[in-house]
Amino acid sequence: MSTWTSDSAGPQVTLSRLACALICLCLAGCVAGGGGAFSPSRVAPVLDGALNVGLPAGYCIDRRAGRESGDSAVVVMGKCRDDAAAAAALLTTAIGPAGSARVLGGGGATLAAYFTSDQGRAALSRSGRAGAVEIVQAKTVGPAFVMRIRDAVIGEYWRGVEPIADRLVTITVDLPEGSAADGEDILAQALGAMRQANPTPKSP
Numbered sequence: 001m002s003t004w005t006s007d008s009a010g011p012q013v014t015l016s017r018l019a020c021a022l023i024c025l026c027l028a029g030c031v032a033g034g035g036g037a038f039s040p041s042r043v044a045p046v047l048d049g050a051l052n053v054g055l056p057a058g059y060c061i062d063r064r065a066g067r068e069s070g071d072s073a074v075v076v077m078g079k080c081r082d083d084a085a086a087a088a089a090l091l092t093t094a095i096g097p098a099g100s101a102r103v104l105g106g107g108g109a110t111l112a113a114y115f116t117s118d119q120g121r122a123a124l125s126r127s128g129r130a131g132a133v134e135i136v137q138a139k140t141v142g143p144a145f146v147m148r149i150r151d152a153v154i155g156e157y158w159r160g161v162e163p164i165a166d167r168l169v170t171i172t173v174d175l176p177e178g179s180a181a182d183g184e185d186i187l188a189q190a191l192g193a194m195r196q197a198n199p200t201p202k203s204p
Contacts, residue, residue, distance in 0.1 A: 043197045046073045046095060051165050053093055054197030056189035058086025071097035077190075087181030090174040091190055101163030108140035111161070115147060126153040144191050148184065158183040160191050164198050 044053045044061055046068060053075045055061065065076035077091040104111070114120040115138060121130040132152040139146055144162040151157070158173040171194070173187045 042193075044075065046075065047071065050098070051095055051167060051169075052197035053095075054190075054193030054195070056091075056186065056193045058083040059089070059091055059190075066092075072100075087186065088176055088179065089181060089183070089186055091186070092172045092174075093190070093194070094170040094172075096168035096170075099166055100168035101166050103168060104145070104161065104163050108138075108145050111145050112138040124149060124151070126151055141188070143195075146184070146187065156183075158187045160187050162191060162194070164194055169194060 042055050044055070045051070046053055050071075051073075053061070055077060058080055059077045060080040062076045062078055066074045068074075073095045075093045075095075077093070079086045079088050112135075115124065116135050118130040121133040121135065122128055124135075125133040134150040135147055136150050136156070137146070137148040141160075144160045146158070146160045148158055149156065154174075155177065157175070160171045162169050162171075171187060171190045173183045173190065175181050175183050175186075
């Protein structure tokens with residue numbers, strides 16, 4: 001695991017596009033209606049089978065939320081009704097179009113430098129103001145880039161970004177206000193479920 005802190009400037013255009021993709025995709029999931037119709041399946045294919053969404057134990061897909069649009073998708077999950085052990089949380093998985101993972105080529109240090117900059121924080125901010133967002137933590141954990149973000153409008157949440165099957169996959173974990181649950185652990189489980197659902201093909 002590597003933890004990054006940076007004061008360096010000069011965000012790249014590709015990172016600006018990355019931030020836009022993260023926000024637009026995740027907001028798309030929030031706009032769709034909430035409610036019931038939860039599916040207990042542990043794996044859900046999306047985009048005509050181009051990728052599988054893996055679900056961590058205790059969480060189910062809300063079929064009434066999320067959407068597919070073109071070559072991207074947003075899947076929303078919540079705690080399964082019959083699972084007393086899982087912590088209450090909203091998990092939003094955003095899947096970018098084919099080839100979108102290439103924007104992560106700069107690595108963790110480059111991503112941390114961008115998202116801690118004024119431009120990066122403004123891109124993450126629900127209000128569009130850099131001063132409304134604090135990057136509490138930014139680090140690489142295996143193949144994922146993980147952030148703990150504090151937003152003056154919507155509170156604190158965890159977000160992980162990882163390339164899977166050449167697509168940019170973003171998972172956001174929101175906890176209820178006052179929750180004692182470990183958002184980072186839930187995020188780690190969700191990222192692990194995605195990797196398990198999309199194993200890397202073995203070379204011939």
